Amino acid sequence: MKHLALGTALSFLAGAAAAQELNLYTTREPGLVEPLLDAFTASSGIEVNTIFLKEGLPERVEAEGDRSPADVLMTVDIGNLVDLVDRGLTQPVQSDVLEAAIPESMRDADGQWFALSLRARALYVAKDLGLTEFHYEDLADPEWKGRVCIRSGQHPYNVALTAAYIAHHGEAEAEAWLAGVHDNLARKAGGGDRDVARDIMGGLCDIGIANSYYVGQMLSGNGGPEQLEWVNAIRLVFPTFENGGTQINISGAAVAKHAPNRDEAVALLEYLVSPEAQKIYAEANFEHPVNATAAVSPLIVQFGDMTPDTITLTEVARNRKAASELAEKVGFDN
Amino acid sequence: MTRAWLAGVAAVAALVCLPVASLLVIAAQGSSGLWSHLAANVLPVALRDTLVLLAGVGVLVAVVGTGTAWLVTAHDFPGRRVLEWALLLPLAVPTYISAYAWLDILHPVGPVQGWIRAILGYSGPREFRLPDVRSMVGCILLLGLVLYPYVYLTARAMFFTQAAGLIEAARTLGERKVFRRVALPLARPAVAVGVSLALMEALNDIGASEFLGVRTMTVSVYSTWISRADLPGAAQIALAMLALVVGLVMMERWARRNQRYAAGQRPRPIGRNALRGWRAGLAMLACAVPVLLGFAAPATYLVVEAWKRIAFAGISPTLWSEALNTVLLASAATALVLLCGTVAAYAGRLHGRGGLLARATTLGYAVPGTVLAIGLLPLVAALDRGLIAAGLPAVLILGGSGAVLLAYMARFMAIATGGVESGFARIPPSYDHASRSLGQGPTGTFRRIHLPLSRPALVAVALLVFVDCAKELPATLLLRPLNVETLATHLYGEAARGTYEEAAIAALVIVAIGMAPVILLARQPRPRYPGTP
Numbered sequence: 023m024k025h026l027a028l029g030t031a032l033s034f035l036a037g038a039a040a041a042q043e044l045n046l047y048t049t050r051e052p053g054l055v056e057p058l059l060d061a062f063t064a065s066s067g068i069e070v071n072t073i074f075l076k077e078g079l080p081e082r083v084e085a086e087g088d089r090s091p092a093d094v095l096m097t098v099d100i101g102n103l104v105d106l107v108d109r110g111l112t113q114p115v116q117s118d119v120l121e122a123a124i125p126e127s128m129r130d131a132d133g134q135w136f137a138l139s140l141r142a143r144a145l146y147v148a149k150d151l152g153l154t155e156f157h158y159e160d161l162a163d164p165e166w167k168g169r170v171c172i173r174s175g176q177h178p179y180n181v182a183l184t185a186a187y188i189a190h191h192g193e194a195e196a197e198a199w200l201a202g203v204h205d206n207l208a209r210k211a212g213g214g215d216r217d218v219a220r221d222i223m224g225g226l227c228d229i230g231i232a233n234s235y236y237v238g239q240m241l242s243g244n245g246g247p248e249q250l251e252w253v254n255a256i257r258l259v260f261p262t263f264e265n266g267g268t269q270i271n272i273s274g275a276a277v278a279k280h281a282p283n284r285d286e287a288v289a290l291l292e293y294l295v296s297p298e299a300q301k302i303y304a305e306a307n308f309e310h311p312v313n314a315t316a317a318v319s320p321l322i323v324q325f326g327d328m329t330p331d332t333i334t335l336t337e338v339a340r341n342r343k344a345a346s347e348l349a350e351k352v353g354f355d356n
Numbered sequence: 357m358t359r360a361w362l363a364g365v366a367a368v369a370a371l372v373c374l375p376v377a378s379l380l381v382i383a384a385q386g387s388s389g390l391w392s393h394l395a396a397n398v399l400p401v402a403l404r405d406t407l408v409l410l411a412g413v414g415v416l417v418a419v420v421g422t423g424t425a426w427l428v429t430a431h432d433f434p435g436r437r438v439l440e441w442a443l444l445l446p447l448a449v450p451t452y453i454s455a456y457a458w459l460d461i462l463h464p465v466g467p468v469q470g471w472i473r474a475i476l477g478y479s480g481p482r483e484f485r486l487p488d489v490r491s492m493v494g495c496i497l498l499l500g501l502v503l504y505p506y507v508y509l510t511a512r513a514m515f516f517t518q519a520a521g522l523i524e525a526a527r528t529l530g531e532r533k534v535f536r537r538v539a540l541p542l543a544r545p546a547v548a549v550g551v552s553l554a555l556m557e558a559l560n561d562i563g564a565s566e567f568l569g570v571r572t573m574t575v576s577v578y579s580t581w582i583s584r585a586d587l588p589g590a591a592q593i594a595l596a597m598l599a600l601v602v603g604l605v606m607m608e609r610w611a612r613r614n615q616r617y618a619a620g621q622r623p624r625p626i627g628r629n630a631l632r633g634w635r636a637g638l639a640m641l642a643c644a645v646p647v648l649l650g651f652a653a654p655a656t657y658l659v660v661e662a663w664k665r666i667a668f669a670g671i672s673p674t675l676w677s678e679a680l681n682t683v684l685l686a687s688a689a690t691a692l693v694l695l696c697g698t699v700a701a702y703a704g705r706l707h708g709r710g711g712l713l714a715r716a717t718t719l720g721y722a723v724p725g726t727v728l729a730i731g732l733l734p735l736v737a738a739l740d741r742g743l744i745a746a747g748l749p750a751v752l753i754l755g756g757s758g759a760v761l762l763a764y765m766a767r768f769m770a771i772a773t774g775g776v777e778s779g780f781a782r783i784p785p786s787y788d789h790a791s792r793s794l795g796q797g798p799t800g801t802f803r804r805i806h807l808p809l810s811r812p813a814l815v816a817v818a819l820l821v822f823v824d825c826a827k828e829l830p831a832t833l834l835l836r837p838l839n840v841e842t843l844a845t846h847l848y849g850e851a852a853r854g855t856y857e858e859a860a861i862a863a864l865v866i867v868a869i870g871m872a873p874v875i876l877l878a879r880q881p882r883p884r885y886p887g888t889p
Contacts (some may be wrong), residue, residue, distance in 0.1 A: 045838055051853040052841075071838040074849050077582055077726050078733075078834040085733035089740070091838065105585050174566070176579040210490050212569040224465030225480040246668055346583035350397045355571055 043069040044286040048096040049079055050273060055096070057306050062293045068286050083111050088280045093287040096138075096275040099178040101185075103135040103274045104339040112276040115288055123295040123313045127334055128272065137272035137335075138294050139309040142234040142328050143183045144268070145259040146218050151228060154326075156261040158187065158269065161231070162202025170206040171221045171230035173213055175354030176346060179233060179271065184348060185341035186269045189333045193344055201352040211355045216240065216252065223255035234258060234328070238308025238321040258325040267329040271338075273309070358706050358798050362713070365703035368696040369716040372766045375731035376598070376719055379591045382731070386588025390580065394593070398576050406572045406597075408492060409499075409565070410555050416500030417554040421507025422547050424643050426535055429515040430523070432628040433636040439643040441878025446650030447505045447820070448870030450827040450844070452563030453863045454502050456851070457654035459567065462489045490569040498568065499558045501650035506557070507550030509816060509877075510778060514546035515539060515626065523626050545781060548608050549774045553721070556601060556770065560724040562830070573597050574724050587730070594727045601722035655867055661860035671861060674841065679865055682842040685757065685832070686825035686869075689764035693821045694814065696765065697772020702806060704773075705780050705788075706798055714773050721770035725830030729763050732835070736762065756837055763831035768824050772817050779813020780806060819873040826869050843869070 048055055052074050059070045071091075075082065083092050095106055106112050107130065115133040128137035147153045161170060173180060188196040204211075208227035218230030219240060239245060240253035260268045275294070277287045293299055300316035303309050308319045310328065317323075349355070427433075428440045446454075462468055464481035478484040488494070526538040540547075565572050573593060581590035631639050700717045703710030720728055736759045783806060791801040807814075829844040836845065843862045850859035 051849045052846075053850060053858065054853060073836070073838045074833075074841075074845065076833060076848070076852065077578070077830075078730055081587070081730050081733055082834060085737040087737060101585075174569075176575075176583050178583065181583050209488060210569040212490055212567070220463075220465060224463075226464055226485075246664065343584045343586075346579060347393060347397070349583075350393075350579070353397075353401065355569065356401055 042067060042286070043071060044093040044283040044290060045091045046070050046072045046094045046096060046290070047079055047083065047092045047278075048072060048074055048094075049076055049102070050074075050096055050098060054307055058294060058299055058302050061299060061302060062290055065298075066289055066293065068289065070290070080106055080109055080111060083278060084109060090278060090280050091282060092278040093281040093283045094275055094290055095278050096273070098273040099182060099271055100274075100335040100339045101178060101182065101342040103130075103272075103276065104336065106276055107134045111279055113279045113281070113284075115277050115291070117288055117292060119292040120295060123292075123315075125312070125314070128312050135274050135276040136291055136295070137274045137312045138291075139273045139300075139303045139307070139312055140270050140330070141273070141309050142260055142268045142270050143179060143231060144234040144237075145261045146222060146230045146232050146237070146256040147259050148222050148228045149255060149257050153229070153257070154259060156229075156259050157264050158183070158261050159199065159264050160261075161229075162199045162206065164202075164206070166206045166229065168206065168208050169228040170203065171208055171218045171227035172203070172211055173215060173217070173232075174211050175200070175204075175349035179215075180231070181342055181345045181349070182271050182338055183231070183269050184345035185338045186263070186331060186333050188341040188344055188348075189337045190263050190266060193348070196345070197348050197352060200348055200354060204352055204354050216245075216249065219249075219252040219256050223252045234260070234310070234322060235308035237325070238319050241321045242308070258322070260326060260328045262329065263331060263333075266333060267331040269333075270310070270328075270330045272312070272335065361699065361703040361706055361798060362710050364699040365710050365713040365717070368700055368769070369713045371696075371762065372717045372720050372769050374735050375728050375766050376595075376723065377731075378734055379595060379723070379727065379731040383588055383591035383595055386586065386592060390586065390589040390592065394576070402571055402573045402576045405492065405570055406559070406574075409496060409558060409570060409572060412492070412496035413499050413503065413558045414551055414555055416496060417504040417507045418547060418551050420500065420504040420646050421509075421550055421554075422511045422540070422543065424504075424646060425508050425511035425515055425543075426539060427639050427643055429512055430535075430539070430626050430629055431631050431639060433631040433639040435640050435644070439640070439647065441875060442647045442651070443508055443643060444505050444874045444878055445647060445655075445871065446502045447823055448867045448874050449502055449651060449654055450563075450829075450863075450866060450870075451499060451502050451557070451561050452567065452829070452851075453658070453847075453866070454650070454654045455498055455564035455567045456863075457657040458494075458498055459489055461653065461657055462486065464488075490567075492570055495565055495568040495570040497649075498564060499561065501646060503554035503557055504646060504650070506553040506820075507547055509820070510546040510550040510775070511543050513812060513816060514543045514778070514782075527629075546778050549778050552605055552608070553771060553774065555604075556721045559597065559601065559722060562724060562726075577724060577727060581727075590727065591731075594723055598719070598722050602719070605718075655864075658860055658864045658867060662864045665858065665860055669858075672858075674846070675843075675861065675865065678841045678843050678846050678862070679869065681840055682826050682844070682866070682869060685760060685764075685842060686822050688757070689761050689768070689825045690818050690822040692761060693765050693768050693772045694818050697769060697776050697817060698814065700769070700773045701776035701780055702798075702802055704777060705806075714777065717773050718770035720766035721768065723767075725763075725767060725828065726834060728766055729831040729834040732759065732763055732766065732831075736835075757840075759835040760832055763835055764825050764828060767828065767831060768821050771820050771824065775813055775817035775820065776810065779810035779817075783809050816877060819877040822873050823870045827866060 052072065059072065063069055079095065079097065083090050083095065086092070095111065097103060112134045120129065120136055124136055129135065145156050184196060184200060187199060209221065215232035215236045218232040221227050222230060237253055237258045240249040243250055262268055275291055277284060277291070281287050295313050297313060297316050300311040300313045304311050304316055304319045308322055310318055424443050428436055428443070460466055464485045469481065469486055473484055476484065523534060523538055526534045560574060562574050562578060566575055577590045577593045580586050580593060700714040704714035787805050788801055791805050796804060827844060829848055832842055833845050833848060843866045847859045847862040847866065
């Protein structure tokens, strides 16, 4: 990171940027993407300037318009990617490398966005329960009353899960399910995904919904000894829909419509799905690689295989609004 | 010359109101279809929660802020000297950091509940646990304990310099009623300014309330925008909230429309009443508890967590450049905001129309930071285009620091205008008249009368704005240039991916940066007036 004065000077010169660099706008946290970008710079010689944004990335790119320095837009959640395309902030990319590495269902048909890694919306279970199989539908079963922990129903990860539920069972059943899950909560919906492991360890709840990769992060010991204690209290289970598979979401990227460094942008995307980078996704971030030639981290694999759901990502994206409204309707976070 | 001051305040008001106007434009692009869903499913809870939160925080900050200010200015008791400045320390702790720290301290599997269970002989949180912090009561206590210094600061300044004569005369008639009958009514404008600042902070807070599971209107703004990609709808809710706040502020001003607050005599500090025995103990306790809960506990937690992290992984090398960025941005913004706030407050004193414009400069404080920044985006972009078309370097360039500074200004002008105004309010209008009749214009009067006499208020405003800018997260995150991180954005990046342990060090540095001005604030010399010994 450079100093502010330098950063400002750079932005003055944004139009006259030197060759062999590119500008990345990302909603993925710096700590997650830095190892990948460092490896990319080492292998290609292209410098990457980054800005980490959260809410408002599309609004900022939109306001910058045709003078936007953004080359690559990187985000998580299919809804966010589709939103970028719908706003006309992306451009199509034709690349044999990308098409060979990424399965067809994990990229836009016109090359407007590409998935880079996968994550499962998984179940954390208290180890002593001995549970190894689970259906998302069971979360609403009164058997679990007062035993379930989960984060806010408005969080994109949970909105996507509800959206997939709508795709399987329709809106009316999804509403009943969501209300049932709410009735089973051991505590108010909230906190983060790791809190599910901590709360299970503390005996607040027995099961909870959280993303798969946090288990790897906690098991790796990088988060310190306390998190190791949390994760050792739980088991990771890949739940399925009764008539489908495990709900997965993606992290992905698109090339910005007015990218001043388009070639470098495509080079970054191609690098990110290469076996080398996919290995970093798997081993440093514990996500599932999108490129089938790369292996899942052993810390995750030990919990068994994961079968992705049959519902397509675009269908999930389409139900996002309805899912978010359902969460408000049943007062999921109240 | 009055006209120049009015032009100045008009320019400032325009800069602050434009983002709000641009939100109006965004809101108008949406349909009103959103409101039937909101009315059925969201508003009943969100409105109730918002009002309960505001009422709770309002009462808490008014009682704690005014009470402690009265104790330390009009009384003497052991520890008073230390507590007088320590009471300001919670200002240095951003609400989102305090929320996280308390949640961890009081977590069912955290230290406090662990000890309690060990003492009582319970084996796990299933058998015994305290009520969850993640509740309305938790949120009110938490925000109140961090935000009361806004009231403490304004009320204390008022008690310091008020007509000591009035209060001392009242004392001869019996100590008990002095506070309620004389001091409190006199301090009302200051308390009102402090409370309204605290309430607006509480209202546009997203981090702490979301963390604590309180579903305010602000949370609805976010879910409408983020989960449903309905920015116009989100802008509509934000504007409705803004209308609510403006209504409340106007009601308070209207309620004291016929009152005048300038001291008739030369202001001087009140003589202190020495407390003894249990009264002294109680006073000390009353002032120590807010400091312990609002500052000492979360800060100690951060020190412990940061220490563990440094021992485990060392300090990130980028931390110092992030700290430098934070200080640079906050300093530049403070200079800008102080200048504009002074212009607005003085123009308001000169002319009725200036007063209205001065009110307008405070609008931005009640709008959630990200929403305000979204309103600012198209404007900054348009400004840049204009500058480039005119062949000038686009100094504001979206993604340059200019945009961040503008956002800070739009956001924190309320602190400056309100603070400087209440500083001016203590200067009797007869001083203005005397100066003008001796041949000084408005500008000369300002330089020779208002500037020196309101110096303490100006310093207080500068320090408050600095601390607020250093803590600011949402607008900084959205508008900062490429490759630039501040401590707050770094901290957010870690917190967002759940690696809070990494964030503890950055959080501690934010608190430390915030503490420096707070201590300065407490040490600034007592206001001196011409002719006082």
